[in-house]
Amino acid sequence: MPGATRRAQLFTLVALVASVILSGCGKPEGRGDIKGPAVPAAVVEQKQVRQRSTALPLPADESQILFGDLHVHTTFSPDAFIMSVPLTGGTGLHPPSQACDFARYCSSLDFWSINDHAEGLTPRRWDETKKSVRECNAISGGGGNPDMVTFLGWEWSQVNTDPSKHYGHKNVIFPDTEEAEVPARAIASPRELLAKSPISRARQMMMSLIDFESREFYWGIQGYYDEVADTPVCDSGVDTRQLPVNCREVAQDPRELFAKLDQWGYDSIVIPHGNSWGMNTPATTSFDKQLNLTQHDPDRQILFEVYSGHGNSEEYRDWRASVKDETGQLSCPEPSDGYLPCCWRAGQIIKERCDAAGLDASQCELRESEARQNFVDAGNSGHLTIPGQQVGDWLNCGVCPDCFNPPMDHRPAASAQYAMAITNFDSKEGPLRFRFGLIGSSDNHRGQAGTGYKQMYRKKMTETFGSDNERIAKISGMDSREPVPRSVSLGDAKDVGLVNLRNMERQNSFWLTGGLVAVHSNGREREAIWEGLKSREVYATSGDRILLHFDLLAGDKKVPMGSETSSATAPRFQVGAVGAFKQLPGCPDYAWQALGEERLDMLCSGQCYNPGDERYLIDRIEVVRIRPQQSPGENVADLIEDPWRSFKCEPDQAGCQVEFEDPEFVKGERETIYYVRAIQEQTQMINADNVRCEYDESGQCVDVDPCYGDYRTPESEDCLAPTNQRAWSSPIFVAF
Numbered sequence: 231m232p233g234a235t236r237r238a239q240l241f242t243l244v245a246l247v248a249s250v251i252l253s254g255c256g257k258p259e260g261r262g263d264i265k266g267p268a269v270p271a272a273v274v275e276q277k278q279v280r281q282r283s284t285a286l287p288l289p290a291d292e293s294q295i296l297f298g299d300l301h302v303h304t305t306f307s308p309d310a311f312i313m314s315v316p317l318t319g320g321t322g323l324h325p326p327s328q329a330c331d332f333a334r335y336c337s338s339l340d341f342w343s344i345n346d347h348a349e350g351l352t353p354r355r356w357d358e359t360k361k362s363v364r365e366c367n368a369i370s371g372g373g374g375n376p377d378m379v380t381f382l383g384w385e386w387s388q389v390n391t392d393p394s395k396h397y398g399h400k401n402v403i404f405p406d407t408e409e410a411e412v413p414a415r416a417i418a419s420p421r422e423l424l425a426k427s428p429i430s431r432a433r434q435m436m437m438s439l440i441d442f443e444s445r446e447f448y449w450g451i452q453g454y455y456d457e458v459a460d461t462p463v464c465d466s467g468v469d470t471r472q473l474p475v476n477c478r479e480v481a482q483d484p485r486e487l488f489a490k491l492d493q494w495g496y497d498s499i500v501i502p503h504g505n506s507w508g509m510n511t512p513a514t515t516s517f518d519k520q521l522n523l524t525q526h527d528p529d530r531q532i533l534f535e536v537y538s539g540h541g542n543s544e545e546y547r548d549w550r551a552s553v554k555d556e557t558g559q560l561s562c563p564e565p566s567d568g569y570l571p572c573c574w575r576a577g578q579i580i581k582e583r584c585d586a587a588g589l590d591a592s593q594c595e596l597r598e599s600e601a602r603q604n605f606v607d608a609g610n611s612g613h614l615t616i617p618g619q620q621v622g623d624w625l626n627c628g629v630c631p632d633c634f635n636p637p638m639d640h641r642p643a644a645s646a647q648y649a650m651a652i653t654n655f656d657s658k659e660g661p662l663r664f665r666f667g668l669i670g671s672s673d674n675h676r677g678q679a680g681t682g683y684k685q686m687y688r689k690k691m692t693e694t695f696g697s698d699n700e701r702i703a704k705i706s707g708m709d710s711r712e713p714v715p716r717s718v719s720l721g722d723a724k725d726v727g728l729v730n731l732r733n734m735e736r737q738n739s740f741w742l743t744g745g746l747v748a749v750h751s752n753g754r755e756r757e758a759i760w761e762g763l764k765s766r767e768v769y770a771t772s773g774d775r776i777l778l779h780f781d782l783l784a785g786d787k788k789v790p791m792g793s794e795t796s797s798a799t800a801p802r803f804q805v806g807a808v809g810a811f812k813q814l815p816g817c818p819d820y821a822w823q824a825l826g827e828e829r830l831d832m833l834c835s836g837q838c839y840n841p842g843d844e845r846y847l848i849d850r851i852e853v854v855r856i857r858p859q860q861s862p863g864e865n866v867a868d869l870i871e872d873p874w875r876s877f878k879c880e881p882d883q884a885g886c887q888v889e890f891e892d893p894e895f896v897k898g899e900r901e902t903i904y905y906v907r908a909i910q911e912q913t914q915m916i917n918a919d920n921v922r923c924e925y926d927e928s929g930q931c932v933d934v935d936p937c938y939g940d941y942r943t944p945e946s947e948d949c950l951a952p953t954n955q956r957a958w959s960s961p962i963f964v965a966f
Contacts, residue, residue: 259306
């Protein structure tokens, strides 16, 4: 007992010393210094020259396709900051200055936006963000031909375990950057847990002793979260322009976010993203509750991020992860159409353990049923109802089996196709529908815009997270409970902490390099890009720079993607697509000359966007037709035809062009939405096979080979699998 007392006293002393040291050490993270000069004008001009060498119809001399990323985090974001901890697999701080250099020289983008989580943007960090964006734009060159345009924004990161109150994450982006033309504060969601460090002061000190070289990083952890906690929350119900600059402004839901943006009066675009990604999204979440004029702003919320490093949010399916029974209670559905609900798999895990323990068959059946319900009741924390669970136990549950690069735990009623198919018939202004243009972006948390240019360095170019030290990995990530043959109840999911809502260990098999947004623009300047975004003349790619045009032919005129139009006759369309350039190893000479070997190695491991002369081939063009609900109760699955048409392309470096019409349009007498996918020839992509199933003769997944973020998967293993990169056009909305 005396020994235990002395150990307790020693631990208390260490904790006190750590508290004193950590409170006075560690400088606040700044925006850093941008190192690279402007990209040479000849390099910028060559981009347009190479586009015009294709067979794509580019009507005006100024018309061009520009590629960007409208979803990039630096370590000013709380989750990005904690994911950067070196001992747990992070790569250190990545301030806004690094993001600027990466976007210009590693990924060679034409535009990008910074979107740190507003929940961590204290007054100081917001001020630093604005300054860094202005510096990046100044270095990139003004006038009509900048090498890159940087947009200012933030992410409103709302999460709720109650699906009726969950609205999801939205990026807010502004066209201007000057002080008098942007909000004085970023507007956050009510997520107080993000103001608390998930690493105790004592652990911070121990980490600094273990990893002494990076000690200043650990000394700064507490200060990062103290800065958030010490920023008072702004008073509610006060006009945003009347609030003090030094408070943290909170919007409870989209309605309040849009109201505050209205009070500022600046032009902006609001982009929902990660919509069907189930790690944060409750199982029964649906876009229906947002399709009204209080929770949706049709003038601002005009783009939908359909693809990112979190996966593909495009495709609708009729199955669900949980369903309501006749009493309104949630229950576990049976597997269907190749989809295995994770609640069903929870029951199977317990049944297998129960059988192995030699327990009575009837008792095992009861425990199997109990496990399913416990999983459903726990919501996004369902995995924790199975003691000692490991990634391999879950097989391919929750995965859309026939979707392209699906997110972990796909939520179909939050997909782009579902959003476009539903109608609100209760609106006073008449039937209300979403009018989204489709974009891709990265959602990268290391200041790396446009990471999808090469499929390599999984542990650096995706959000993969975990320690190469076995002991630390087991402490920080693995379920060390005994794998007993009975599930446990977590009670109400609202009582589960935010960290436990995330099955981060399994998510490592689903992280992708992310997508891009392409805009049809009449120039490279900021105003031209913004005009293209506002007109929805945009499309998404899965990372490769595929060129795509999609137009409705109306006599001598072309109605471009993103447009709303009407027709009394069968509409006719034209599609043109050209594959992306195959990449050369390394970086172009101008990048080495601008940044030098050390900075390029640090930013992007010495691998840049470096196009050769040969392009990938377009394999086929697919057309998706959606006929939105005309009356309440119409089955959404019957309204989405995917694909409605498919055209095989001849192998041609110049690209693929097709024309088609809809002879059924007039007979249908209803609005119809059309968009296209340009499918590229098969190549390798990181995590394209997610958990890497082994299938039996009946097509059932019987074993998996997960792609771990920690020591269990070597750093050199990129977890590549063959698939077809693609581009998604924005829809054309045709009224009858």
